Every structure is written in C-alpha cells, then in structure tokens.
Amino acid sequence: MTKPPLTLYLAAPRGFCAGVDRAIKIVELALEKWGAPVFVRHEIVHNKYVVDDLKAKGAVFVEELDECPNDRPVIFSAHGVPKAVPAAAAKREMVFVDATCPLVSKVHIEAQRHADNGLQMIMIGHEGHPETVGTMGQLPEGEVVLVETVEDVATVEVRDPSKLAFVTQTTLSVDDTVDIVAALNGRFPAIVGPHKEDICYATTNRQEAVKAMAPKADAMLVVGAPNSSNSQRLVEVGRKAGCDYSQLVMRGADIDWRALDGITSIGITAGASAPEVLINEVIDAFKNRYDVTVEQVETAVENVEFKVPRVLRETA
Structure with a gap:
C-alpha cells in the first residue's frame, strides 16, 4: 500500500538547552566521582525519560532534603532551590552540588540585588513551579509577591508602589509576559525591570x-x-x-x-x-x-x- x-x-x-545539558552532566559526573547512589532533590529536569535513565545509572530522586542521608552527595535541580535548602545541607555537613541553570541563578542574583537596594520584588511566574518556588525563596517571606496574569496585577498588594522591582520565571511565554510587564508599568510607573531579559x-x-x-x-x-x-x-x-x-x-x-x-x-x-x-x-x-x-x-x-x-x- x-x-x-x-x-x-x-x-x-x-x-x-545548555542549562539542561549541564544539569544532566552534573548528575553523571557526580556518579562517576562518588559512585551510586547520588541523591537528587526534585527531578533534575522535567522529563521522565531523562529521569529514568539517570535512575538506572544510580541516581535517587527525592522531593525534600530530609529524605537524603547525610553521608551521600545530593544535587539540586536545574530549576533552582530556595536559600534555605543549601543552608540546611551545609548545616548537616552534606556534600552538595548545585545544578541550578546559570540563567536562573542570574535571576536569583538580580532579586537579591534589588532587595539590598530596598525594593520589594514582584515575580511573574507560575505558582508552585519549582523555579518560582526557588526564586521566591531567595528572599525572606513577604519580600516577593507573585503575579501570574494581567488580572493579578490589578489586585496585587505591595508595601510601597515607589519601591518595586520585578523578575520573571525563565520559561514563560514571551508574548504573555509582555502584556503582564505592560500592566505592571501601567500600575507602578516607578517599577524597576531586569537589566537584561529574564526569559532565557x-x-x-x-x-x-x-x-x-x-x-x-x-x-x-x-x-x-x-x-x-x-x-x-x-x-x-x-x-x-x-x-x-x-x-x-x-x-x-x-x-x-x-x-x-x-x-x-x-x-x-x-x-x-x-x-x-x-x-x-x-x-x-x-x-x-x-x-x-x-x-x-x-x-x-x-x-x-x-x-x-x-x-x-x-x-x-
């Protein structure tokens, strides 16, 4: 026929992408260096095939740090983690490797810099996504408020409209984010944007x-x-x-x-x-x-x- x-x-x-490539390489090199098992907090990247392949090589995936023993290395996923996670690992004297994508780390550094300058942060992102959780967790509770839509911008409550900055989850739709940024600039004319586009x-x-x-x-x-x-x-x-x-x-x-x-x-x-x-x-x-x-x-x-x-x- x-x-x-x-x-x-x-x-x-x-x-x-380069960040995913690097994260997978980190797990593979960690297994080479320390042998199995190596623990990974959260899926290293969001793909079942990749995760299953690394499991077969000796990686153990967990959701939280307290599921990891003290005497084995732990890797933090490409999406980034709140500051409290490496701090807890250091306190337990664990060997840990941070596989956070450098472009996500750039957003973390940006958020900290704005906070040091006395600005409250607005984050454009998806609630509950590990990258959003990680970025919001760079600063103390209440210092970062989340908006997901243009509608959210109209109701978001901030401490001082004249002292604001925004950051963005790196994996959003470019076009949707443009509309949210326009709404933020419209409501908060003094808001400070990223030095360079956050979307990777x-x-x-x-x-x-x-x-x-x-x-x-x-x-x-x-x-x-x-x-x-x-x-x-x-x-x-x-x-x-x-x-x-x-x-x-x-x-x-x-x-x-x-x-x-x-x-x-x-x-x-x-x-x-x-x-x-x-x-x-x-x-x-x-x-x-x-x-x-x-x-x-x-x-x-x-x-x-x-x-x-x-x-x-x-x-x-």
Whole structure:
C-alpha cells in the first residue's frame, strides 16, 4: 500500500538547552566521582525519560532534603532551590552540588540585588513551579509577591508602589509576559525591570521557531513532559500562531493518529528538557505511516555552553 505524502516541518532550535545539558552532566559526573547512589532533590529536569535513565545509572530522586542521608552527595535541580535548602545541607555537613541553570541563578542574583537596594520584588511566574518556588525563596517571606496574569496585577498588594522591582520565571511565554510587564508599568510607573531579559534565550528561540512553523502546518506536536513549563508554553504559542491542533506528546506511542487523519503537513518541536532520542522516535512513528519529506525550520543557531561546577571539573 502506498503511504500518503507528509511534509514534516522540524523546528530548529528544539530540545535540550545548555542549562539542561549541564544539569544532566552534573548528575553523571557526580556518579562517576562518588559512585551510586547520588541523591537528587526534585527531578533534575522535567522529563521522565531523562529521569529514568539517570535512575538506572544510580541516581535517587527525592522531593525534600530530609529524605537524603547525610553521608551521600545530593544535587539540586536545574530549576533552582530556595536559600534555605543549601543552608540546611551545609548545616548537616552534606556534600552538595548545585545544578541550578546559570540563567536562573542570574535571576536569583538580580532579586537579591534589588532587595539590598530596598525594593520589594514582584515575580511573574507560575505558582508552585519549582523555579518560582526557588526564586521566591531567595528572599525572606513577604519580600516577593507573585503575579501570574494581567488580572493579578490589578489586585496585587505591595508595601510601597515607589519601591518595586520585578523578575520573571525563565520559561514563560514571551508574548504573555509582555502584556503582564505592560500592566505592571501601567500600575507602578516607578517599577524597576531586569537589566537584561529574564526569559532565557532557549525559551525565546524555541518559541520563535514555533511561530515560523505553525502557520505552514496542519497540526503541531511538542515533544515534552506535562510538568515542563517551557513545553506547555510551546503548545500555547503554536495555537496562537495559527495551528489549531497543537498538542503535547511525551513519546511516539502517545500520538493520537485519529486526530491527525487527513493531514498533509505536521510541525514537530520539543521542549528544552526533551532529549533528541524522543524527537527521533516521534519522527520515526510518522515515517512508518507516511511518505515523509523533512523540512527544517531554523530561526536561530545556538552555541551556548555552561561549565559544570569546579568540584566535578576536577574529576573530569
């Protein structure tokens, strides 16, 4: 039987960013240096495949520090942690390695600098997301207030409207954040913004590639995990950019073929914590059913690399 033709638009950049790459490398190097088990507080990155792979190598994932023994190393996830976590590890004389993405650390430093200058912080982010929890936890209780939407800006209560600054979760939708920032500037004209955009280069680049791809495609799939903020934003960006059927899939087996019946083109991208092996799995699933022509949609070239902490570089 002849396979129907399908144009597969492949977003570039897609998948792993430098911060995710570094975090995974940190766990692997820690296992090399100290042997198994190495404990990891929270999923190192939001992807089940990656977490399961590291578990198989000897990493043990926990939600809280008190689940870790004192005599084994612990790694803090790429999303960042409240200041209280490394402080508690130091108090217990634990060996710990911080895998916080350097671009998230930049936001932490920014928040501290503004607080030192007497400014109260407003954080644009998603409540309960580990990155938001980590950033808000850099400062004492009440020093950071969270807004998630434009509507929140209208009701947020602050100590002194003339002494405010804002920071942003690094994985948000660029377009949505612009509206929230405009609302903050409208209500609090004296508010101080970041020295440089908080939303990370990888989030921005992946969203731009989706915007370029979405109008051409009958449907779009984002390879990523449901708890991955940047993956969920890619789905939303795809819909807003004109691709009504924009869905998240974790693996090739998750594709809803009935929903895709009759399509002649598909856009494929992946969140920053999705490995290339899963993207290839999805592409292969289409190649099994269609006569596929792959067209890359490249909007940026990434060559960012972050060093691992010195304690692990010495081993390497």
